[in-house]
Amino acid sequence: MNHIDLELERLKSKLMDMWDLVEYQLQSGHEAMLKADHELAAKVVKLGRKVNNYDVKIDSMCENLLALYTPVAVDLRLILATLKINANLERIGDTAEGISMFVQQQERPFLPELLEKTNTYAMFTEAIAMFADCRKAYKASNTELARTVIKRDKMLNKIYRKSDDVVAAYLQIYPESIKECLALLSIIKKVERVGDQITNIAEEIIFYRDAKVVKHKSKKKKKANGNDNSENA
Amino acid sequence: MSKKNYKLEAKSLNAYYGNFHALKDINIAMEEKAVTAFIGPSGCGKSTFLRTLNRMNDYIDGFRVEGEILLDNRDIYGKDVRVDELRKEVGMVFQKPNPFPKTIFENVVYGLRIQGIKDKRVLAETAETSLRQTALWDEVKDKLDKSALALSGGQQQRLCIARALAISPSVILMDEPTSALDPISTAKIEELIYELKKDYTIVIVTHNMQQAGRVSDQTAFFYMGELVEFSKTKIMFTSPKHERTQNYITGRFG
Amino acid sequence: MTNSELNRLKDKAFQGFGIFCTLIGLVVLAIFLLNILIDGLGRIDWNFLNNLPSRRAERAGIYTAWIGTLWVLVLSSLIAFPLGISAGIYLEEYGKKNRLASFLEVNISNLAGVPSIIYGLLGLEIFARMMALGGSLLAGSLTLALLVLPIIIVTTRESIKAVPRSIRDASYALGASKWQTTWYQVLPASFGGILTGVILALSRAVGEAAPLIVIGALAYVPFAPSSPMDEFTVLPIQIFNWISRPQAAFATNAAAAIIILLFITFMLNGIAVYLRNKWQKKVKW
Numbered sequence: 192m193n194h195i196d197l198e199l200e201r202l203k204s205k206l207m208d209m210w211d212l213v214e215y216q217l218q219s220g221h222e223a224m225l226k227a228d229h230e231l232a233a234k235v236v237k238l239g240r241k242v243n244n245y246d247v248k249i250d251s252m253c254e255n256l257l258a259l260y261t262p263v264a265v266d267l268r269l270i271l272a273t274l275k276i277n278a279n280l281e282r283i284g285d286t287a288e289g290i291s292m293f294v295q296q297q298e299r300p301f302l303p304e305l306l307e308k309t310n311t312y313a314m315f316t317e318a319i320a321m322f323a324d325c326r327k328a329y330k331a332s333n334t335e336l337a338r339t340v341i342k343r344d345k346m347l348n349k350i351y352r353k354s355d356d357v358v359a360a361y362l363q364i365y366p367e368s369i370k371e372c373l374a375l376l377s378i379i380k381k382v383e384r385v386g387d388q389i390t391n392i393a394e395e396i397i398f399y400r401d402a403k404v405v406k407h408k409s410k411k412k413k414k415a416n417g418n419d420n421s422e423n424a
Numbered sequence: 425m426s427k428k429n430y431k432l433e434a435k436s437l438n439a440y441y442g443n444f445h446a447l448k449d450i451n452i453a454m455e456e457k458a459v460t461a462f463i464g465p466s467g468c469g470k471s472t473f474l475r476t477l478n479r480m481n482d483y484i485d486g487f488r489v490e491g492e493i494l495l496d497n498r499d500i501y502g503k504d505v506r507v508d509e510l511r512k513e514v515g516m517v518f519q520k521p522n523p524f525p526k527t528i529f530e531n532v533v534y535g536l537r538i539q540g541i542k543d544k545r546v547l548a549e550t551a552e553t554s555l556r557q558t559a560l561w562d563e564v565k566d567k568l569d570k571s572a573l574a575l576s577g578g579q580q581q582r583l584c585i586a587r588a589l590a591i592s593p594s595v596i597l598m599d600e601p602t603s604a605l606d607p608i609s610t611a612k613i614e615e616l617i618y619e620l621k622k623d624y625t626i627v628i629v630t631h632n633m634q635q636a637g638r639v640s641d642q643t644a645f646f647y648m649g650e651l652v653e654f655s656k657t658k659i660m661f662t663s664p665k666h667e668r669t670q671n672y673i674t675g676r677f678g
Numbered sequence: 679m680t681n682s683e684l685n686r687l688k689d690k691a692f693q694g695f696g697i698f699c700t701l702i703g704l705v706v707l708a709i710f711l712l713n714i715l716i717d718g719l720g721r722i723d724w725n726f727l728n729n730l731p732s733r734r735a736e737r738a739g740i741y742t743a744w745i746g747t748l749w750v751l752v753l754s755s756l757i758a759f760p761l762g763i764s765a766g767i768y769l770e771e772y773g774k775k776n777r778l779a780s781f782l783e784v785n786i787s788n789l790a791g792v793p794s795i796i797y798g799l800l801g802l803e804i805f806a807r808m809m810a811l812g813g814s815l816l817a818g819s820l821t822l823a824l825l826v827l828p829i830i831i832v833t834t835r836e837s838i839k840a841v842p843r844s845i846r847d848a849s850y851a852l853g854a855s856k857w858q859t860t861w862y863q864v865l866p867a868s869f870g871g872i873l874t875g876v877i878l879a880l881s882r883a884v885g886e887a888a889p890l891i892v893i894g895a896l897a898y899v900p901f902a903p904s905s906p907m908d909e910f911t912v913l914p915i916q917i918f919n920w921i922s923r924p925q926a927a928f929a930t931n932a933a934a935a936i937i938i939l940l941f942i943t944f945m946l947n948g949i950a951v952y953l954r955n956k957w958q959k960k961v962k963w
Binding site for chain 3: 478480483485508509511512515516518520522523524525534535537538539584587588591
Binding site: 193194195254255258259260261 | 614615618634637638657658661662
């Protein structure tokens with residue numbers, strides 16, 4: 192096996208290790224939220240340190256690879272993508288920590304009715320599933336899978352946009368649970384962020400494999416649709 | 425802290441060509457089974473230093489050395505050291521592939537022949553081992569009795585490495601071993617260096633900074649006969665200590 | 679006329695002049711060869727090669743002369759070859775580059791230009807008289823060896839110098855000594871050049887008459903030499919002898935002998951060219 196390939200393989204497997212950790216944080220954060228499990232939440236927060244270490248390590252590995260091997264083409268894209276995926280993973284880990292911190296302030300689990308109405312459970316489960324699929328896509332370099340992951344983010348956004356109204360309606364009935372509701376709103380916002388970050392990661396996977404920039408495209412496309420012909424001519 | 429045992433060490437080494445002070449007070453310690461790269465602009469003394477490590481400069485009129493070079497803690501410029509014994513321990517590969525105008529087989533076993541080894545089996549076995557080590561065996565096993573000059577440049581250079589390995593040295597010096605080769609052959613040699621460092625201590629002079637980055641564990645930067653900086657390659661290529669090193673490796677020299 | 683046209687004209691003019699100069703040499707040589715061939719070719723037969731010299735032109739042969747030439751050729755190469763090559767190797771590989779070396783160098787070049795008659799006198803004094811070899815084959819061969827020695831030394835040095843530094847480096851780096859490097863690498867690689875030089879030097883020596891006359895080679899030897907101590911004659915002396923006779927028949931003999939001598943020289947040159955080409959093909963750096 193080629194020497195640089197070995198190094199890239201090491202980098203990839205390091206990133207996968209970090210990915211596993213973050214995935215565990217996210218799942219545990221979810222579980223802790225459902226059960227108001229303070230112990231588990233504390234564990235998630237504690238894991239943050241380890242994730243940060245990975246973050247620093249992967250950054251320096253990328254730095255060394257760039258400095259020592261002057262990679263080009265697919266190798267270069269892999270390292271650039273890994274750098275960004277690394278940053279996004281770290282953010283997702285932070286988010287899971289943030290959720291856990293809210294959980295630690297919760298005295299009891301969220302009311303099932305509230306979770307039901309806001310679709311929080313579905314949203315969180317979907318985010319975790321997307322995250323897992325994204326990992327698969329990275330590992331197998333499957334850009335098709337990465338593209339579907341990007342599309343699934345719309346569902347999270349929809350739930351997030353509705354959540355304000357849902358919670359407002361709920362508060363009119365149960366004004367005493369204002370604190371609980373605010374916490375849940377924050378968590379929903381955080382999960383929505385997680386969805387965005389997973390999307391970013393998926394975009395980096397596509398960039399790495401297909402050398403195509405897909406981020407920031409969707410909006411432009413709608414705007415530029417009318418001008419397409421003239422541009423191509 | 426225990427004192428580390430280094431494979432090769434230079435202590436207050438000064439070298440002169442006549443009146444020209446070519447190496448100025450070099451202190452450096454190279455680890456065993458690692459690749460050390462020497463970089464620096466032309467005429468900075470890196471090649472001179474490399475050639476003092478197996479005393480190849482002895483034949484140059486007016487060349488003289490002060491200080492010590494220790495190989496396994498023994499001064500190679502000491503009175504009791506025989507140059508031919510030293511060179512069995514410290515092999516060398518040159519800038520331009522320089523096979524002898526002989527057959528491939530004779531090239532590989534030349535070092536043994538001049539030691540007076542005649543046993544055909546020993547010669548044949550050594551030739552095969554060395555050629556396998558350089559990943560050349562499969563390419564040349566059917567034409568061992570053909571002229572080495574018929575090989576491609578990259579193959580010739582690997583043959584020269586095999587020739588050096590045949591006398592089982594522990595250190596291999598490489599003086600810009602890929603500067604005359606195309607990129608593919610260069611990549612092969614670099615892979616080979618990566619493999620060889622498992623068993624050998626390698627010192628390589630290179631003009632190609634990227635090559636130093638790819639193959640070496642430690643890098644020494646020479647400038648005007650002085651050793652400016654010596655550190656782990658990773659450190660030198662990401663955060664060099666000296667301004668001059670930074671300017672050189674970023675290509676902003678002079 | 680513009681400047682560039684003028685330049686082109688000058689160019690053409692010089693080209694024409696160059697062709698003229700080259701032709702002078704070639705034409706003269708061609709006329710000479712043709713003349714000799716017309717005169718002498720008819721005279722060459724088996725008897726001419728096998729007969730001993732005789733007072734009667736039509737019975738005279740060059741047997742003793744060409745056997746003598748052959749002897750001299752072999753003996754002087756046996757003497758000059760090892761001496762010249764060893765000296766060349768020493769000067770190029772071992773000798774320190776100091777003032778003595780450059781003094782030797784200049785003088786060896788000078789020796790190559792010393793007139794051959796002076797070598798003859800040297801040979802007469804040292805070999806013929808002091809070593810009491812008289813007018814023997816050995817004395818003659820030694821003298822001729824001396825004559826070609828500087829040329830052999832110079833060509834040996836040139837050929838050795840042409841062996842790239844990298845080959846020596848490779849050999850030294852593998853632990854070879856200077857002698858091993860010279861013997862296994864430098865000499866084989868430069869041998870073609872050395873041999874070419876030696877043969878060319880010998881082909882010059884074959885044509886020499888003057889130094890041999892000085893040391894006492896005879897014009898008339900009624901037997902072919904069979905040992906280095908025998909008296910001898912060589913082709914050039916035989917030719918010189920015949921040419922100086924008044925009878926026209928001897929002039930024809932001389933022409934025939936010249937053809938044989940030229941044949942030997944051309945053959946030696948041919949061998950030299952062949953060797954050079956062969957070695958150049960074998961050794962590419």
